[in-house]
Amino acid sequence: MNEAPPARPTVASPLTARFAEGAHRFRSALLALPLAAALLSALPDEAAHAADGQPLLQLGLFQKEGDAWWAWDSLRRRSPELADGLSPAVVPLDTRRQGEGVALRAIAPAGLDVRTLCRRMVGAGFGCLVLDAAPPPSPSPVPVDSAKPEPDRTGGNANRPDVAVTYPPEAARTMAAIEKSGRRKGRLGAVIPDTALDVMPATLKEEGWNLCALTFDDGPHRVVTRQILDVLNREKIPATYFPVASVAENQGEVIRDFIAAGHEIGNHSLTHSDLRAMDAEAQRHEIAEANRILRGFGADPVLFRPPYGRYTPDLLAIAREEKMSPVLWTVDTRDWQVRDPDRIVQHVKTEAGTGSVLLLHSTYPSTLTALPRVIAAMRAKGCEFVTLSEWIERMHQIATPAMAPTMVKANGPAMDASRPALRTAN
Numbered sequence: 001m002n003e004a005p006p007a008r009p010t011v012a013s014p015l016t017a018r019f020a021e022g023a024h025r026f027r028s029a030l031l032a033l034p035l036a037a038a039l040l041s042a043l044p045d046e047a048a049h050a051a052d053g054q055p056l057l058q059l060g061l062f063q064k065e066g067d068a069w070w071a072w073d074s075l076r077r078r079s080p081e082l083a084d085g086l087s088p089a090v091v092p093l094d095t096r097r098q099g100e101g102v103a104l105r106a107i108a109p110a111g112l113d114v115r116t117l118c119r120r121m122v123g124a125g126f127g128c129l130v131l132d133a134a135p136p137p138s139p140s141p142v143p144v145d146s147a148k149p150e151p152d153r154t155g156g157n158a159n160r161p162d163v164a165v166t167y168p169p170e171a172a173r174t175m176a177a178i179e180k181s182g183r184r185k186g187r188l189g190a191v192i193p194d195t196a197l198d199v200m201p202a203t204l205k206e207e208g209w210n211l212c213a214l215t216f217d218d219g220p221h222r223v224v225t226r227q228i229l230d231v232l233n234r235e236k237i238p239a240t241y242f243p244v245a246s247v248a249e250n251q252g253e254v255i256r257d258f259i260a261a262g263h264e265i266g267n268h269s270l271t272h273s274d275l276r277a278m279d280a281e282a283q284r285h286e287i288a289e290a291n292r293i294l295r296g297f298g299a300d301p302v303l304f305r306p307p308y309g310r311y312t313p314d315l316l317a318i319a320r321e322e323k324m325s326p327v328l329w330t331v332d333t334r335d336w337q338v339r340d341p342d343r344i345v346q347h348v349k350t351e352a353g354t355g356s357v358l359l360l361h362s363t364y365p366s367t368l369t370a371l372p373r374v375i376a377a378m379r380a381k382g383c384e385f386v387t388l389s390e391w392i393e394r395m396h397q398i399a400t401p402a403m404a405p406t407m408v409k410a411n412g413p414a415m416d417a418s419r420p421a422l423r424t425a426n
Contacts, residue, residue: 055114057086059104060127060271061246065090068104071126079124082117085109093250101249105131125278127246127271187355188395190330191388194316197399207398210354212383213391214239214375215329217268217305219362220251228362229254231371233261240388241362242268242305245290248297255297264387265299267291267324272307275315283315287322303327303388327388329359333374336361341370349377357388 059075062068068090076083086106093101108114114130121128188199203209214232219225220243232239241258243265248255258265269275269286270293278286287304294301304324306315316326331352335344344366352358358374360367378385386394 054110055108055112056131057106057108057114057118058127058129058131059088059106059121061093061101061103061249062090063101065102068102071104075121075126079121079126082121082124082126085112122273123277125273125282127273129272187330187357188392188399191327191357191392191395193311193326193328194313194320197396199395199399203398203400204355209398210382210384211386211391211394212352212354212378213357213386213388214360215242215266215305215357215388216240216360216362217242218247218272219243220248220254221363222251224365224368225251225362226254226257227368228371229258229261229263231368231375232263235372235375237375237385238262238264238387238390239385240264240266240303242266242303243294243362244268244272245270245293246272249293252297255294255299259298264303264389265294265297265301266303266305266327266388267294267301268305269307274308274310275306276310276312280314280318284318284322287319287324291322291324325392327392329357331356332359333367333370335364335367335370339364339366341366341373344370345373345377348374352378353381354383356383357391 060068060071062071072083072088086108088104088106090102090104093103108117118128118130187204188197189195214237216225216228216239241263243255245268255265267287267290270290271286273286275283275286291301302323302325304319304322304326305328306319306326309328311326319326331348333344333347338344338347348358356378358378360371360374375385
């Protein structure tokens with residue numbers, strides 16, 4: 001069922017006064033810090049780099065300042081060791097317009113391993129992103145002209161720093177386990193973790209199956225994501241994009257452009273946290289709020305890809321209740337790990353083939369550089385590219401039950417619970 005996202009707790013009057021007092025004290029102290037001007041100017045990406053060795057974290061996006069301070073207080077109460085040493089500030093997302101929301105940010109002490117800290121926060125169920133300067137793009141078919149910054153369509157500067165999702169070291173083990181499990185399950189089972197259907201290799205051969213799907217996670221990155229869109233459009237390839245909704249919220253134009261070009265938009269959660277650590281209400285909010293944001297740009301997401309590929313049966317059940325089909329992939333290109341175009345392409349040539357669903361990311365210049373060669377390699381293998389929804393729908397047409405499927409009633413005839421209504425275009 002589709003439920004309204006849970007309302008954030010209201011801040012009691014004494015708390016409001018305490019937060020206001022704390023914010024005033026922090027603002028006064030902040031004026032003496034090298035990073036003060038950047039934080040207080042408050043444009044969302046312009047303070048995204050370290051100054052004098054002081055890293056900057058983003059702990060969440062909120063509609064109201066009181067909500068942000070409530071979240072900070074919740075972190076201090078529930079996990080004081082994670083908040084220790086951090087200096088918080090709430091900054092508007094857009095100083096030129098009122099009501100555009102705020103970001104909760106924190107300056108970390110110099111020398112602190114902020115990526116490890118973020119991983120611990122995510123593991124404890126809190127949001128955390130390391131605000132990092134975007135790496136300079138590698139040479140590519142569509143280079144960034146650094147001398148002439150490309151203006152984005154949200155009124156900012158496309159060469160400003162971007163939010164970088166941190167992938168912890170254990171992500172490599174998770175990804176390897178997903179691929180190993182997928183090889184046992186077959187292509188359909190690898191992509192849909194809770195399906196009761198299977199497709200035998202002999203069936204795919206008999207059907208002359210040659211469908212492949214390119215999928216991109218994370219972002220949007222103000223430069224790289226749009227250039228990836230340009231490559232896809234130039235090559236006339238439909239793809240499926242899973243943006244992080246809290247990041248996409250301030251870059252609606254690129255989401256609209258993906259939709260207008262015939263690409264599919266999926267749900268990759270609101271904050272890209274490890275959802276397994278959250279309770280059921282928070283998990284549902286991550287999915288439902290992401291859908292609300294993306295639908296506001298004209299998308300109609302029906303696919304949900306859990307962050308880091310991590311899920312539990314209960315999380316998959318919540319996704320189903322929200323009318324989403326949980327999806328993974330068959331081949332992880334490892335672009336998030338290697339950041340090397342040649343190695344990305346070689347991995348695709350070695351591991352992928354007809355019927356593959358490739359996992360890529362929209363935030364790395366190395367992925368952008370590799371993409372034309374990835375496409376050429378897959379075409380050389382005989383691939384016809386489709387969106388992931390179409391790949392699943394076409395696979396279902398030739399699938400057979402791997403076991404007795406769970407049957408449910410849904411306002412009519414019985415249907416396989418692993419097969420929600422899928423669309424081939426938004």
